[in-house]
Amino acid sequence: MKKILIFAIFCIFSYANICDEIKKNPNEFFLDSSNKDFFLKDENCFYMAKSLEPLREVSAKIRGLDIDCDGSEAINFWQNFQFVIYKALFTPEIYKTTLKDANSSDLEVNKNREYFQIWALQSFDNYEKFNLFNSLYQVAVPMLVDYYKDDLGYDEGSAIFYASRVANEYLKAAVGSVKSYQIDMLNKSLLNTKFDINLLINHLYTYKPTEIELTNALKTSILLNKDKEFIQTLINWGANLNFGHENTLFYALKNYDILKFLLKNGAMINYKNSFGKTPIFYACELNDEKLVAFLIRNGADVNAKIISNYEKIALSSSGSLPFKLCALNHTSKSLLMHAAKYSNLNIVKLLIQNGANINEVDDMGYNAADFALQNNDLEVLKYLESLGLKRHNFLGEYYE
Structure with missing residues (x-):
């Protein structure tokens, strides 16, 4: 127990320093992909990420990637996810270079949505999570649009572009890459x-x-x-x-x-x-x-x-x-x-x-x-x- 507590304190301290480093030089930080290893699920580094935390939480429940079951795979996944979200919030232009072209992106989103709807019908609990995700998603998009316009100075079209891409990162995180359900x-x-x-x-x-x-x-x-x-x-x-x-x-x-x-x-x-x-x-x-x-x-x-x-x-x-x-x-x-x-x-x-x-x-x-x-x-x-x-x-x- 003592070792776990010391490790937790160390992680919190390290993460606070990482947040400071991001704000000092965001471009330099996010161009180094190894910095993802310092990320935890802590949402307090930046107000917009904190505002999106409920959407991340329900995405995690839907995906079902759990430390008890999946160990380091779960830790690595959420570190990567947080790194991508913070990159999109702090350095949109760098984030943009990692995106697929518009047609491929739209195709992926449509497939994810189709699967998500099928998944939702498999149980009452699934359907509840599906509805909660969608309600939080609908709140997140306009909130992100305002952030990109008001805080970063983007025009309406660019703000909508980034907002939708970031929101769909949560959709992708929720549904995962393995889609096994069939529908008659x-x-x-x-x-x-x-x-x-x-x-x-x-x-x-x-x-x-x-x-x-x-x-x-x-x-x-x-x-x-x-x-x-x-x-x-x-x-x-x-x-x-x-x-x-x-x-x-x-x-x-x-x-x-x-x-x-x-x-x-x-x-x-x-x-x-x-x-x-x-x-x-x-x-x-x-x-x-x-x-x-x-x-x-x-x-x-x-x-x-x-x-x-x-x-x-x-x-x-x-x-x-x-x-x-x-x-x-x-x-x-x-x-x-x-x-x-x-x-x-x-x-x-x-x-x-x-x-x-x-x-x-x-x-x-x-x-x-x-x-x-x-x-x-x-x-x-x-x-x-x-x-x-x-x-x-x-x-x-x-x-x-």
Whole structure:
């Protein structure tokens, strides 16, 4: 621990000096590509980079390149990324020399956007990240335009050019270079906003899609807020409500009418995804008290847990998952622990009032109070402590 602390202090000190060096002679600094090795994820060097940090954070979550899983590869990637962004902000003309021609650049962006949209439809969590990225992207572009105009003195056209190129660096970082998802004809048709119930019925009779294609289309339709008639048609043709990484309830968590409709049609309230999460885990992440209460009334298990470490090892060994589990450290984490980390006091109380066990610990020995402390939620922490739960110091004792 002492070595890690000394290293962290050294890195912070070194990075502060690097920031000073950039400002002294930006051109000289960015012409030397080896300077990228001094970059960390610290966003405090320059105000514009700090303003873009939320976009970088969601890009990192989407890409899934994690130090726990990927080690030095992850460190090197984000060092390179920060170097490119700071180069674009401090020395746009040098940055410009590294760019592809306009046609190649536009082609790359279009491919990235097409893939990103397909990726978003693979799960509820993906779709949430996709929407968050797009909202932050829409904020970033005009902010960057103003920066290049007001701070660096570029004309409108040049400012727009640089702003769009920088914003698309974040898109490229998010989606990565390996694009493995495929999309069938029906799901591709659904991305067309004009694809209505009449076109759907025509497609079904003409192409007779498989059950998997119908099931994927059902999930996509829910995310795209199609109406009950549209969704019922897919069910009538054989779409499966309980199939795949996540069942249809996950996709309907932000649409009460469709959620109720799916439950009446047989969607399983405690369906587990590959991580062991049930829909109520995401309801807690959304901080939606009404949704959590609704799911509990309809039979959601308040003592559900994510997969154990043994299950994680077995799944990882199978090599059949399209995502990595190595960053999942807190295996066997209960719903209450999850709520203590991501929700609020009312939701935590609601779970306990409906039978959630406060004494559970995950495979690393953490309890709900420890997760509340991680979230710096003193309200939840004090409430759990009032019930007799003690947080750990992980040195063999409890905090008193």
